[in-house]
Amino acid sequence: MEEIVNKVAQSSLIVFDLEDYYPDGHVVDLDVSQWLTEGFILIEADFRAQLKEMDFSLFQDKYVALYCSTEAILPAWTFALVAAHLAPFALKIIHGTKETAIIEWYQDILNKLDYTEFFDNPVILKGCSKKAVPNQVYTLAIQKLIKVSKSVMFGEACSAVPLYKAKK
Helix, strand or coil, X not given: CCCCCCHHHHCCCEEECHHHHCCCCCEEXXXXXXXXXXXXXXXXXXXXXXXXXXXXXXXXXXEEEEECCCCCCCCCHHHHHHHHHHCCCCCEEEECCHHHHHHHHHHHHHHHCCCHHHCCCEEEEECXXXXXXXXXXXXXXXXXXXXXXXXXXXXXXXXXEEEEECCC
16 A cells, blocks of 8 residues: 655645734723713713723733724823823733734734745745634735745645745
């Protein structure tokens, strides 16, 4: 009987898995409506007093997405004031959704990565994730990978979709 050979394992394909960089617990959201009267009305004195009482050290070394879950009409300084309280603790503060903050996380990670192992090699941008990697992050990653790789495919080695091939 002929031995079964795993050609994928023997190939020079390098898997780039964005899930390896997923910000488990490093990205959190913070709803400012919790400090509004009935979730809608900003009374400045009360708002400031509640911010002073808040333990912002809970956000130490986190990416924090600031948002308001209600349809409250807030002055522009609202989020800036919360950010001023968060700044000594948070790594980054984003005005928007948690997904926006996750995208920011990835953008910062992708900008710092060393891509030398991918230089002139075929790469698979792994697409089947157990974690919710936002689609926009794949767009960010492909822009980095095409600068250094010979080719980029999306998915798994057994069923990859070609995305890019360097010109010879």
